[in-house]
Amino acid sequence: MPNMSLKKNEMPSQAPDVRNKNFLEVTLGYTPEQAVDEAKRCLHCKNKPCVGGCPVKIYIPDFIAKVAEGDFEEAYKIISKSSALPAVCGRVCPQETQCESKCVRGIKGEPVAIGRLERFVADWHNAHSTEKAEKPECNGHKIAVIGSGPSGLTCAGDLAKKGYDVTVFEALHTAGGVLVYGIPEFRLPKSIVQKEIEGLKELGVHFETNVVIGKTISIDELQEKYGFEAVFIGSGAGLPMFMNIPGENYKGVYSANEFLTRINLMKAYEEGSDTPIEHPKVAAVVGGGNVAMDAARCAKRLGAEVYIIYRRGMEELPARREEVEHAMEEGIIFKLLTNPVEILGDENGNVRAVKCVEMELGEPDASGRRKPIVKPDSEFVIDVDCVIMSLGTSPNPLIKSTTSGLETTPKGCIVADEKGLTSRENVYAGGDAVTGAATVILAMGAGKTAAAAIDEKIQGK
Numbered sequence: 001m002p003n004m005s006l007k008k009n010e011m012p013s014q015a016p017d018v019r020n021k022n023f024l025e026v027t028l029g030y031t032p033e034q035a036v037d038e039a040k041r042c043l044h045c046k047n048k049p050c051v052g053g054c055p056v057k058i059y060i061p062d063f064i065a066k067v068a069e070g071d072f073e074e075a076y077k078i079i080s081k082s083s084a085l086p087a088v089c090g091r092v093c094p095q096e097t098q099c100e101s102k103c104v105r106g107i108k109g110e111p112v113a114i115g116r117l118e119r120f121v122a123d124w125h126n127a128h129s130t131e132k133a134e135k136p137e138c139n140g141h142k143i144a145v146i147g148s149g150p151s152g153l154t155c156a157g158d159l160a161k162k163g164y165d166v167t168v169f170e171a172l173h174t175a176g177g178v179l180v181y182g183i184p185e186f187r188l189p190k191s192i193v194q195k196e197i198e199g200l201k202e203l204g205v206h207f208e209t210n211v212v213i214g215k216t217i218s219i220d221e222l223q224e225k226y227g228f229e230a231v232f233i234g235s236g237a238g239l240p241m242f243m244n245i246p247g248e249n250y251k252g253v254y255s256a257n258e259f260l261t262r263i264n265l266m267k268a269y270e271e272g273s274d275t276p277i278e279h280p281k282v283a284a285v286v287g288g289g290n291v292a293m294d295a296a297r298c299a300k301r302l303g304a305e306v307y308i309i310y311r312r313g314m315e316e317l318p319a320r321r322e323e324v325e326h327a328m329e330e331g332i333i334f335k336l337l338t339n340p341v342e343i344l345g346d347e348n349g350n351v352r353a354v355k356c357v358e359m360e361l362g363e364p365d366a367s368g369r370r371k372p373i374v375k376p377d378s379e380f381v382i383d384v385d386c387v388i389m390s391l392g393t394s395p396n397p398l399i400k401s402t403t404s405g406l407e408t409t410p411k412g413c414i415v416a417d418e419k420g421l422t423s424r425e426n427v428y429a430g431g432d433a434v435t436g437a438a439t440v441i442l443a444m445g446a447g448k449t450a451a452a453a454i455d456e457k458i459q460g461k
Contacts, residue, residue: 003040006109011116020300020330023185023269027091032070035120039067041112045104050114053102055445056154058082060099060114067117076125079118084157084200085150085179085444087126087192090119092183093441094320126195133202139163141458144228146213146399149177150440151431152234153200154447155454160203162455167206167228169217174265175207177236178432179440181265182257184294186301190264214402219427230426230454233414234447237393237432243286247343248389252280252351256287256295256390263298280304280386284354286340287390288312291437293323295388296332306332307382311339311359311372337361339372341379343387353383393437403427411436420450428454 012028013019019026030038042064050060059078066075079086095115103111141164145152148170156166174180176193201207211217213235222228240255242248259277262268266275283299285292288310299306308327310317313336317324328334335356342355358378361370400408407415407423413436420428430446432438455461 001040002043003037005041008041008110008113008116009034009038011113016326016329016331019186020297023301025189026186026326029123030116030120032072032120032124035067035072035117036070038113038117039064041105042068043104049102049104050099050112053099054082055098055441056082056448058099058118063121064112064114064117067121072121072124073129075121076129079121082448083444084154085196085440086118087122088150088179088188088196089441089444090115090117090122091188091192094439096321098441126192133199135202135204136161136163138165138204141165142167142226142228143454144169144222144226144231145234146219146231147171147177147234147236147431147433148175148197148207149179149234149236149431149443151236151433151443151447151450152177152232153196154444155232155234155430155451156205156447157200157203158448158451159454160200160205164455165204165206167208169211169213170207170209171212171235172265173209175209177234178238181261182291182294184260184264184298186297187294212398214398219399219403219406219424223426229458230428232420232447232450232454233399233422233427233429233433234431234443235396235399235433236443237395237413237437239394239396239412240389241391241393242389243340243391245340245342247345247351250343250345250351251349252278252385253343253387253389256285256291256388257393259295259388260291260298269298269302277302278386280384282382282384283307283386283388284309284340284382284384285388285390286310287392288317288319289390289392290319290323292388292390293319293327295390297327297330299386299388300330300332304386307335307384308332309335309338309340309354309356309382311337312361312369313337316361316369335382337372339374340387344381351385351387353381354387355379355381393432395433395436399433418449419453420446421453426457 063075063078100111145168179193240257268277279302283304285296337359344353346352358375359372362373365371405424414429416429428450431443
């Protein structure tokens with residue numbers, strides 16, 4: 001019998017005053033009973049608008065129907081036809097602006113909780129299935145994938161399923177890219193990322209870590225010396241941006257990338273860590289995106305009082321609503337319509353405060369958002385001992401500077417066509433390396449598109 005409730009099943013989670021002191025996952029996931037009940041809210045629309053909102057085109061009503069029947073393993077198989085990382089996507093994809101935004105149930109109430117159901121199905125499979133992925137017969141073609149983030153893993157997985165001999169090259173010592181260094185444990189447990197990577201290894205994908213393409217080995221060598229017939233560049237956008245204001249060189253100023261990498265990948269918050277990080281007493285995070293929320297919530301868990309400084313208002317915050325709400329529940333202070341103009345230091349070169357100005361919103365700028373304007377005579381100071389800059393990132397210039405014939409934009413993004421093909425023959429690219437910093441699911445969609453294009457080219461379709 002259909003469930004016509006206007007509201008989603010609530011997601012169980014840790015209490016805010018408990019979770020802001022630990023790095024355990026905040027949300028706990030649906031029970032089987034909650035998942036079945038939520039799945040029964042789906043109307044199974046004839047034209048399936050939710051599928052059109054998914055960058056990797058998961059057969060959403062089909063997998064939800066299986067959840068409603070209690071056949072969770074079959075639901076997983078349906079998702080896996082389209083997505084290489086269902087347990088990841090169920091946690092970090094912005095479903096509210098993609099598949100769920102198209103859900104008919106959202107017209108007069110809340111949409112079906114598609115992301116929560118995807119997470120439930122993936123977690124159920126990981127907890128109960130003992131089957132290993134069947135390795136396809138090798139077709140004799142070698143493909144190189146640069147970067148083991150979401151675009152690289154998706155491209156590698158899709159090609160491996162078709163029998164390609166795929167090798168993934170990762171600059172860091174652990175595979176997973178932004179999924180392991182950028183997203184905190186409390187949002188995406190690293191054991192889940194590792195489980196997804198193990199599944200790709202079972203398909204025959206090889207992983208080479210500690211390999212910096214452009215330094216350890218070049219794309220020229222991959223093609224000419226090692227015989228890779230095609231190369232996919234999914235190296236992401238890991239070069240941080242700064243404001244270029246006075247005081248950014250003081251001790252205690254971090255890019256969000258460095259701060260999160262130390263915590264997420266190096267476990268700097270643990271006593272005796274090889275890569276320790278000072279526990280700030282008062283931290284200011286500059287920026288309003290998902291990365292800013294992650295950095296602020298990590299600093300809170302280190303024991304700091306935390307301010308998020310953002311030059312526009314609450315309505316303009318680019319972070320997911322869920323992440324903003326979680327941050328507010330955890331006690332993070334939002335200083336909106338505020339912009340730093342200088343970081344102040346003490347005689348030892350340590351951060352002691354951040355000088356800010358108040359802002360007001362004027363006419364829309366080129367992005368379509370109202371342009372922030374400085375209010376006259378509005379300077380004030382916030383005493384802090386740590387400043388984390390979360391202003392966005394751009395692709396690392398190493399690959400473009402060491403690869404001949406690879407066209408890039410003035411911002412350093414690789415130029416690629418709608419199939420991911422770059423200006424260099426048999427070299428494809430996708431994800432943040434092409435678009436600049438974006439979402440996990442969009443990067444996955446780009447990896448999927450490129451994998452199909454590589455297959456078409458090599459098979460002569």
